[in-house]
Amino acid sequence: MAIRSILFGAGEPFAVPGDVAEPEYFRDLNLDRVAAGVAEAGKEPWLAVVFRLPTRDVDLVAFRQQVFRDLEEPGVWEVAERFARAMARIRRRLELIGRMKHPPQAHRWHLELLLEYADVVTAFAEGLQGVELTAPGLLALREDMAERARETSFLRLRDQARALHERLGEVRYDLLLRRDRITVARHDPEERFDYAEQVLALFARFRPDAGKRPPEHHDELGLDQVEAGVLDLVVELFPDVFRDLAAFFEAHRGFVPADLIGVERELRFYLGYLAYLEPLRKAGLPFCRPAVSATDKTLLARDAFDLALAAKLAERGERVVGNDLGLEGDERILVVSGPNQGGKTTLSRTFGQLHHLAALGCPVPGRRARVFLPDRILTHYERAEHPEALASKLEDELVRMRDLLAAATPDSVVILNEIFTSTTWDDARELSAAVLAALSGLDAPCLWVSFLDELSGLDPKAVSMVGTVAGDGTTRTYRLVRRPPDGRAHAHAIAERHGLTRARIIERVGR
Amino acid sequence: MSADGDFDLHAPELPLAPDLVADLHLETLWAGMARGDRRLYAMARAATLAPLTDPAALAYRQAALDDCLRNAPAVRALHTLADEAVKAEEKIIRGSSGSSEGLLNRSVHVLELLCGHLRELGRLAASSAHGFRSAAFTRLFALLHNELNEKYLRSVEAFLRGFDFEHGIIASARLGEGNKGVVFRLHEPPGKGRPIPLHRRLKKSGLAYTLPGKYEEEWRSLNAFRSRLLGGVAGAVSGSADDVCDFFRALRNELGFYVGCLNLAETLAQRGLPFCPPEIHPSGTGVFTARELYDPCLALRLDDPVTGNDISADGLGLIVVTGANRGGKSTFLRSVGVAHLMAQCGMFAPARGLSASAAQGVFTHFKREEDRSMTSGKLDEELARMSQVVDRLRPDSLVLCNESFMSTNEREGSDISREIVGALGELGVRVVFVTHMHAFAHRTSTETPEGTLFLTAERDGGFRLRPGTPSPTAHAEKLYAQIFGERD
Numbered sequence: 001m002a003i004r005s006i007l008f009g010a011g012e013p014f015a016v017p018g019d020v021a022e023p024e025y026f027r028d029l030n031l032d033r034v035a036a037g038v039a040e041a042g043k044e045p046w047l048a049v050v051f052r053l054p055t056r057d058v059d060l061v062a063f064r065q066q067v068f069r070d071l072e073e074p075g076v077w078e079v080a081e082r083f084a085r086a087m088a089r090i091r092r093r094l095e096l097i098g099r100m101k102h103p104p105q106a107h108r109w110h111l112e113l114l115l116e117y118a119d120v121v122t123a124f125a126e127g128l129q130g131v132e133l134t135a136p137g138l139l140a141l142r143e144d145m146a147e148r149a150r151e152t153s154f155l156r157l158r159d160q161a162r163a164l165h166e167r168l169g170e171v172r173y174d175l176l177l178r179r180d181r182i183t184v185a186r187h188d189p190e191e192r193f194d195y196a197e198q199v200l201a202l203f204a205r206f207r208p209d210a211g212k213r214p215p216e217h218h219d220e221l222g223l224d225q226v227e228a229g230v231l232d233l234v235v236e237l238f239p240d241v242f243r244d245l246a247a248f249f250e251a252h253r254g255f256v257p258a259d260l261i262g263v264e265r266e267l268r269f270y271l272g273y274l275a276y277l278e279p280l281r282k283a284g285l286p287f288c289r290p291a292v293s294a295t296d297k298t299l300l301a302r303d304a305f306d307l308a309l310a311a312k313l314a315e316r317g318e319r320v321v322g323n324d325l326g327l328e329g330d331e332r333i334l335v336v337s338g339p340n341q342g343g344k345t346t347l348s349r350t351f352g353q354l355h356h357l358a359a360l361g362c363p364v365p366g367r368r369a370r371v372f373l374p375d376r377i378l379t380h381y382e383r384a385e386h387p388e389a390l391a392s393k394l395e396d397e398l399v400r401m402r403d404l405l406a407a408a409t410p411d412s413v414v415i416l417n418e419i420f421t422s423t424t425w426d427d428a429r430e431l432s433a434a435v436l437a438a439l440s441g442l443d444a445p446c447l448w449v450s451f452l453d454e455l456s457g458l459d460p461k462a463v464s465m466v467g468t469v470a471g472d473g474t475t476r477t478y479r480l481v482r483r484p485p486d487g488r489a490h491a492h493a494i495a496e497r498h499g500l501t502r503a504r505i506i507e508r509v510g511r
Numbered sequence: 512m513s514a515d516g517d518f519d520l521h522a523p524e525l526p527l528a529p530d531l532v533a534d535l536h537l538e539t540l541w542a543g544m545a546r547g548d549r550r551l552y553a554m555a556r557a558a559t560l561a562p563l564t565d566p567a568a569l570a571y572r573q574a575a576l577d578d579c580l581r582n583a584p585a586v587r588a589l590h591t592l593a594d595e596a597v598k599a600e601e602k603i604i605r606g607s608s609g610s611s612e613g614l615l616n617r618s619v620h621v622l623e624l625l626c627g628h629l630r631e632l633g634r635l636a637a638s639s640a641h642g643f644r645s646a647a648f649t650r651l652f653a654l655l656h657n658e659l660n661e662k663y664l665r666s667v668e669a670f671l672r673g674f675d676f677e678h679g680i681i682a683s684a685r686l687g688e689g690n691k692g693v694v695f696r697l698h699e700p701p702g703k704g705r706p707i708p709l710h711r712r713l714k715k716s717g718l719a720y721t722l723p724g725k726y727e728e729e730w731r732s733l734n735a736f737r738s739r740l741l742g743g744v745a746g747a748v749s750g751s752a753d754d755v756c757d758f759f760r761a762l763r764n765e766l767g768f769y770v771g772c773l774n775l776a777e778t779l780a781q782r783g784l785p786f787c788p789p790e791i792h793p794s795g796t797g798v799f800t801a802r803e804l805y806d807p808c809l810a811l812r813l814d815d816p817v818t819g820n821d822i823s824a825d826g827l828g829l830i831v832v833t834g835a836n837r838g839g840k841s842t843f844l845r846s847v848g849v850a851h852l853m854a855q856c857g858m859f860a861p862a863r864g865l866s867a868s869a870a871q872g873v874f875t876h877f878k879r880e881e882d883r884s885m886t887s888g889k890l891d892e893e894l895a896r897m898s899q900v901v902d903r904l905r906p907d908s909l910v911l912c913n914e915s916f917m918s919t920n921e922r923e924g925s926d927i928s929r930e931i932v933g934a935l936g937e938l939g940v941r942v943v944f945v946t947h948m949h950a951f952a953h954r955t956s957t958e959t960p961e962g963t964l965f966l967t968a969e970r971d972g973g974f975r976l977r978p979g980t981p982s983p984t985a986h987a988e989k990l991y992a993q994i995f996g997e998r999d
Binding site: 108175180226232233 | 680696712740901937940
């Protein structure tokens with residue numbers, strides 16, 4: 001029986017999407033970086049494709065969220081990660097064997113890999129039995145893997161391979177190398193082959209940790225001409241076992257079933273995303289499983305942040321600032337204004353990412369979240385470095401805005417970032433008011449970054465958010481709230497900043 | 512240098528060592544110990560920057576140093592011999608690639624050579640052992656006498672002669688991954704006489720591979736194969752050669768430390784300066800008493816007579832030094848730091864007498880000369896440095912502050928200093944604080960007089976500090992007048 005998918009719902013066949021074009025909003029929201037990061041963390045380029053497929057199916061989101069929740073348990077994660085890593089290794093090595101020219105080598109590798117594969121399947125099935133699971137997707141996988149590991153055909157294949165491997169392990173031969181000639185004979189158990197030990201024993205008194213043997217290192221695994229020549233002699237020395245080895249190879253060439261490769265890939269979606277989050281979690285950033293709905297447009301997010309920015313900052317050991325977002329009741333439009341470089345664009349990306357990530361079934365950046373699953377995400381960001389004149393830039397913006405509004409439905413999510421900056425204040429105000437009225441009529445959830453702070457007063461569905469500054473009046477906090485800011489400093493305050501007050505010093509040294 | 516294991520030249524240094532080195536002029540000390548030998552310098556540096564706190568470990572070194580001071584020529588001769596052995600080994604070129612055979616030949620050669628040095632070492636030890644009584648040297652001489660004696664050296668030399676493999680190499684092997692030959696185990700090389708049965712059987716075996724030998728590539732493969740056969744043995748022999756050489760290297764390094772001490776002792780003695788084996792008390796006992804404590808680095812730099820200070824600060828966690836510029840305040844501060852570092856690496860102390868409890872690290876916070884701007888950026892820099900120190904402090908650390916926090920106005924500087932010094936005192940950190948800030952010194956003397964020793968430098972005090980509470984001016988005006996002439 002085939003193994004069921006853990007990405008597309010129980011009972012579904014493996015739906016492996018081909019190439020899917022990247023949604024237009026990916027670049028604006030920096031989701032292209034997140035997708036690339038996840039694909040890299042998961043070591044599977046295909047993940048970037050899955051990342052482009054948000055869903056409005058609340059059940060599917062829940063299905064994936066449950067898989068994520070189980071995989072966030074270290075025990076479960078370990079089982080899955082080990083399986084995925086082992087499968088990748090086997091796939092890679094099988095490919096290499098395909099290119100090997102010397103049969104006694106290729107056949108032996110094939111045998112090793114088959115044994116490895118059998119161990120991996122058994123270990124995965126047992127590992128899944130040994131952990132507590134609640135996700136229906138993983139429960140189904142556990143059942144399917146248990147069955148796979150019990151199948152007679154699987155067990156028989158493994159036992160055959162083991163027997164053959166054991167026979168090869170017993171092969172032992174002696175050789176004499178003199179000038180350009182190597183001769184080979186069956187091993188003589190009467191003789192002592194311990195010359196190296198004799199050397200070490202003689203000089204043991206110079207070694208602080210006496211008796212420890214320096215490790216033997218095998219460099220490359222391929223055989224060169226001479227080694228292959230000697231191996232051919234050994235094949236002649238032990239003809240039976242090598243004949244059986246060749247026959248086994250012919251009988252079991254492609255032994256890894258497609259459904260297992262599928263399981264590995266799908267697991268990598270989850271593992272890759274979790275691996276991408278890992279450094280951020282270590283830095284203390286919160287993630288949560290959002291409550292989702294395809295009908296209720298309420299938005300709620302505590303300490304949400306821009307995932308792509310957080311990943312970049314985490315690499316430098318810096319921390320991203322989280323913000324609260326909310327649209328309740330009839331509220332639909334968040335109007336964001338405030339000082340430059342205060343985190344407004346970041347907030348707009350946070351807003352967009354929340355919707356996309358939630359619709360993938362992924363944990364989202366933030367402490368708590370409730371998110372609407374939109375039919376599409378539409379973005380309008382300023383296109384940098386436009387070569388044409390101002391007039392045509394405004395024109396271009398208006399064309400894009402018209403197209404955006406034409407594509408939007410009441411179930412879409414709209415994000416506008418600093419539009420109409422290329423015209424006069426009055427014009428911008430007028431144009432913005434018109435767009436605001438259109439958005440309000442549309443009733444789609446929207447975030448709008450604008451220098452026109454009075455915009456939020458023009459429509460009852462609009463809510464204002466402002467960037468804040470710290471107490472000293474200069475430091476940016478990157479925190480945006482629904483209300484305004486104060487500040488000062490002297491020597492003592494500087495000492496305090498260095499943690500050099502009496503109390504802090506005692507605390508620091510006492511630790 | 513220690514009862515268990517060799518001295519580690521790459522042991523972690525004291526935290527913030529660069530500041531310490533610069534502030535205490537430690538490079539002068541090391542140069543005085545090294546007399547131009549860069550290895551002695553490295554050893555002196557490593558030992559001073561990795562101070563010990565365990566009185567037993569220090570006693571072990573002090574006893575060894577005592578032996579060295581009494582047997583200086585023998586110790587120098589042992590050091591020279593160890594140095595020659597290591598240099599001889601370093602002269603033998605190492606093979607470029609990973610060829611086991613090259614490695615084997617080189618290692619055999621090295622071992623043959625070092626056998627000669629071991630023999631010489633044994634002779635030297637036998638002739639001078641009677642003058643030594645420390646555990647460290649007794650142990651070394653016993654090792655040479657019992658384990659590395661002539662009988663042993665002969666057996667080694669006999670073994671080394673068997674490494675030419677004239678009649679081929681016999682090995683056994685198994686099949687590893689990919690059926691590669693692995694686990695090669697070498698048989699004792701077939702000798703000249705009647706071949707053993709295995710050798711005969713192998714010679715007659717019909718299963719033979721002969722190298723076609725048309726291309727260089729094939730020869731390379733054969734060499735690689737031979738190399739893999741010899742790999743285990745070559746590894747063993749080269750590992751052994753390294754071990755023997757490491758033995759000499761460790762001997763050279765550790766003796767090098769004592770030779771450095773001898774060099775310095777000679778110089779100080781010539782200058783008529785006193786030095787003494789310090790009495791080190793366990794950390795936390797708060798002991799600090801010295802007679803004629805001086806800064807050896809200053810002594811090494813100047814030919815003028817050097818002034819020592821008598822200090823008795825047992826149980827006093829804070830020493831505040833005030834007074835005239837160029838009155839010997841900084842020199843005193845350095846002498847305290849250097850004396851601790853010298854004493855805690857097992858050396859003698861630069862004083863006629865010294866007892867001190869072991870400091871858990873020595874830290875300096877000196878005014879940075881190059882930047883005198885009175886800006887808050889400067890204060891920021893000072894505080895940042897102090898913060899780095901605080902990060903690494905432990906109770907019983909020693910902190911030496913030289914004109915700290917004077918980059919802001921005196922009131923604020925005093926406030927900050929009180930705050931910091933107060934906290935450090937409470938933590939049991941010992942502080943020596945050189946300052947011009949009268950407000951700070953005055954407040955300390957009125958608020959917490961009992962735990963503090965106040966010293967003051969006088970303009971014409973001959974660089975000698977005297978107990979005393981601070982006077983309000985730092986005599987800078989006088990000094991200025993002296994150097995630039997009367998101000999108008």
